[in-house]
Structures are given as structure tokens and as C-alpha cells.
Amino acid sequence: MNILVINAGSSSIKFQLLELPAERVVCSGMVERIGAVDAILTYETSESQHSETTSIPNHHDGLQRILRLLLDPDKGVVKDISDIDAVGHRVVHGGKEYSDTTLITQQVKEKIAELSALAPLHNPHNLEGIIVAEKLFPDAAQIAVFDTAFHQSIPVKAAKYALPAELFEKHDVQVYGFHGTSHKYVSEKAIQHLGTKSGKVISIHLGNGCSMTAIENGKSIDTSLGFAPSNGLIMGSRSGDVDHAIIFHLVNKLGYHLSDVERMISKESGMLGLTGYSDLRDIQRAAENGDQNCQLALEMNAYRIKKYIGSYAAILNGLDAIIFTAGIGENSSLLRQMVCTNLDFLGVELDRNKNDQRSNDLREIQSAESKVKILVVPTNEELEIAKQAHQLMMKRTI
Structure with a gap:
């Protein structure tokens, strides 16, 4: 199974294509300085390395360039977009709703957008990566892995702030944890x-x-x-x-x-x-x-x-x-x-x-x-x- 992993930041996209369950890295790379005229795109396989400095105005263009490299007759590692079975996305904040890896739906995207207020440096760009990937990889399952999920096991005595109880009970104000x-x-x-x-x-x-x-x-x-x-x-x-x-x-x-x-x-x-x-x-x-x-x-x-x-x-x-x-x-x-x-x-x-x-x-x-x-x-x-x-x-x- 081929899984493309996308980690979209404010001005960068890290990516890896992995073959599972063998855990073999098919290719990897990064787009840096998105929005600049001197953005950097790096791409590496077991047989070749590629690097270029060019203008990449937005995340959509960055992901399109990644896709072109994946399909390139000389440098590419897949023959068709359908060879990619799933796209895994890093999402920083999943709130209380998402304690497990989740198939992305419209409802999930709306929640990620809602939680952007709590992770303004991360969630908006994570969501943008999801929206662009849905267009470029329409047949692949889009899957969110939340940074907050691992910390769901934190006991209430450590997760609850010493604030009025209704903030915890009604408004989900608590420790979520990240990374x-x-x-x-x-x-x-x-x-x-x-x-x-x-x-x-x-x-x-x-x-x-x-x-x-x-x-x-x-x-x-x-x-x-x-x-x-x-x-x-x-x-x-x-x-x-x-x-x-x-x-x-x-x-x-x-x-x-x-x-x-x-x-x-x-x-x-x-x-x-x-x-x-x-x-x-x-x-x-x-x-x-x-x-x-x-x-x-x-x-x-x-x-x-x-x-x-x-x-x-x-x-x-x-x-x-x-x-x-x-x-x-x-x-x-x-x-x-x-x-x-x-x-x-x-x-x-x-x-x-x-x-x-x-x-x-x-x-x-x-x-x-x-x-x-x-x-x-x-x-x-x-x-x-x-x-x-x-x-x-x-x-x-x-």
C-alpha cells in the first residue's frame, strides 16, 4: 500500500511516499519558502536527488510540483495518481473530538477549521494541505493524524485548569498537548x-x-x-x-x-x-x-x-x-x-x-x-x- 504523507506548515510542505507495511521510503522531500520567488524544492529517491530554486506562490502550486515529480518519467516513482492509496496529513489540534486517526470528511474539515483559533500557526495550513490534496489525489483516502491524540491519556488532575468548572465541562478548556x-x-x-x-x-x-x-x-x-x-x-x-x-x-x-x-x-x-x-x-x-x-x-x-x-x-x-x-x-x-x-x-x-x-x-x-x-x-x-x-x-x- 502506497501512502503519501503531507506535513503542511505555514511556508513549507514536508512529504514522504512510503510503502506499507514494509515501511519502505519510496521518496521524500520538502518545499520551503512557499510564497517567495526563491522557494526551494527538494526531492530524493533511492536512485536520485533533485533540488531547484523557483517561485512557488502557494501550497496548491507546491503540491502540484510534488505531484509532477512523483509522476515524472525519469525521476518519478509512480505511474499513475491511482497508485497512491491514501494521503496521511499531520493535523496539530484535534480537540476532544479526535483521539484516533480519522478518515477526513466535511465534518472533520469543519472541526479542524474551528480549532484553528487554538492553533493559528498550524491548523489553517494543515487544512489547506488537505483541501489541495483532495483535488490532486481524488481517489485516495484522506486521513488525519492529530498531534493531540497521544495526550488523550492524560488524567483529569493534570488536564484540568484551576478555572471555573463550566469552562472545562461546557467549553472544553483543558490541556490538550502537542507534538x-x-x-x-x-x-x-x-x-x-x-x-x-x-x-x-x-x-x-x-x-x-x-x-x-x-x-x-x-x-x-x-x-x-x-x-x-x-x-x-x-x-x-x-x-x-x-x-x-x-x-x-x-x-x-x-x-x-x-x-x-x-x-x-x-x-x-x-x-x-x-x-x-x-x-x-x-x-x-x-x-x-x-x-x-x-x-x-x-x-x-x-x-x-x-x-x-x-x-x-x-x-x-x-x-x-x-x-x-x-x-x-x-x-x-x-x-x-x-x-x-x-x-x-x-x-x-x-x-x-x-x-x-x-x-x-x-x-x-x-x-x-x-x-x-x-x-x-x-x-x-x-x-x-x-x-x-x-x-x-x-x-x-x-
Whole structure:
């Protein structure tokens, strides 16, 4: 079964075509800088690589270009559009309604649109990818995999805010959690590696968006992102945790419009607000060259992560492993080192030589004396989406 996975962002589309159940990647690629005249399209198969810089005005054009490459007589990997059985879509916010992988209907699309108010940086673009894919792949099943689904197991004592009860009961104001597809994938890999089904694991997903999840017996029991994907850790342009009184102060005392505050917290804060850079590689280079703002931002980032490690170790009543994953988690040995320093009271001790080594595989980076495993686990959201889509397709044929 051929499943095309689409991960549509605000200015990008990641894609993979996978053959299931063999889990074979047939091709993969990415469209970056959508809307710009110098957009970048990359495409890779086992036999060839292709890259071009061109104008890609919108997501529809980006997906059309992907389709042309899939069908290209020389570079292509399918003979006809009908060879694609399903299209799996990453959707960030599924609310309380969607706790499982879901076949997309008009009702599902309307709900995704409704939830865009809670995930304005993600859901609108996820929905746009769905609408375009329906037109370009009319015979394929369109399937949504929700980032929030993995966190449905969080108990009420952790999911409910200390607000008037009717907000929870009537208006679904609660912790939803995000990056669930990634946390699910890497935690399953880690638990399999540990050889136990009852692992107490903290998964740390560090990219432009960041989150942490406490996982016990393979289930999410708490997570740092809540009602919307904006709180918790310090992110590329999102603030993470702030005292909500600051918002009232900005509006009532300093004269900010509420929409300006929303934009500030979501798009102008985090590492960008602290340093002027949103890419951690730029921040690390500047810090090495003596930029004090960048040095402080790295310290703040690591400090926030440590606070969550401590609280999650407490609610787990122990800790078997810490997982670092996603672009920063997998590649920044500096931030991993800063996070793991002075955690020996928890039994966490890093081996710096192992930490500095690079690999595309799951690896352990703790010292021989460490009581807690420290794992770097490459995430693969596209494979996880394809697996879940395949499972749904198989159920439909039974």
C-alpha cells in the first residue's frame, strides 16, 4: 500500500511516499519558502536527488510540483495518481473530538477549521494541505493524524485548569498537548530499546516548537504544551510559560492591543525575542563569539527544560530514561550538555564524548555511572503518520 504523507506548515510542505507495511521510503522531500520567488524544492529517491530554486506562490502550486515529480518519467516513482492509496496529513489540534486517526470528511474539515483559533500557526495550513490534496489525489483516502491524540491519556488532575468548572465541562478548556505523533514514535522506540513495557520516560522534543512529555507504561501522563501550542518551554519565536498577568499589564497599562500581544507571544518572543535569532545554530555561533544575550538565552532555555525534568521525575516517581529528539534535540550537543549538567542527584550523568558524536541512529549518551539512560532518538513523524494511516486503511478493508 502506497501512502503519501503531507506535513503542511505555514511556508513549507514536508512529504514522504512510503510503502506499507514494509515501511519502505519510496521518496521524500520538502518545499520551503512557499510564497517567495526563491522557494526551494527538494526531492530524493533511492536512485536520485533533485533540488531547484523557483517561485512557488502557494501550497496548491507546491503540491502540484510534488505531484509532477512523483509522476515524472525519469525521476518519478509512480505511474499513475491511482497508485497512491491514501494521503496521511499531520493535523496539530484535534480537540476532544479526535483521539484516533480519522478518515477526513466535511465534518472533520469543519472541526479542524474551528480549532484553528487554538492553533493559528498550524491548523489553517494543515487544512489547506488537505483541501489541495483532495483535488490532486481524488481517489485516495484522506486521513488525519492529530498531534493531540497521544495526550488523550492524560488524567483529569493534570488536564484540568484551576478555572471555573463550566469552562472545562461546557467549553472544553483543558490541556490538550502537542507534538504527540513525535512523542509517541520516539517513546516507543526508547521503550523497545530499554526492553521494558513499564518504562518511566521523559521525552524532550526540541525544534522551532518545543515540548516535553512524561510517559509511563507507554502513555502520556503530562505534557508541557497545554490548551494551545504556546506555553511550556522557550521556543523559536514562542514565549513558553509567562505570568498571565503580564498580558493584562501590556493591554491595560501599556496600551497594547490584544491582537498585538497575541502576535508578540507567538511570533516575536522565545529565542527570537531574546536574541534577534530564531535558529539555534545562529544563536550558538553568536554565543561562542561572546554575544551575552545569546549566552543568556541558551542558559534560560536549558534552565526551563531542567525545571520540567524535575517536575516530571516527581510525578513519575522515578526515571528510566530521558529522550532528546527533533532538530535541536538531535543535533545540539551543547544544549543537551547544558540540560544534563548538575542533574546527578536524579542519577543523570552525561558522557561528553558520546554526546559530541553524531549519528542518525538511536544512541545512548550517558556515562557508565549514570542510573538514568540518556537517549538521542531521531524522530520520524512521517513514518508514524503512515503507520497509523495504514492501520486505519486495513480496518476499513476488514
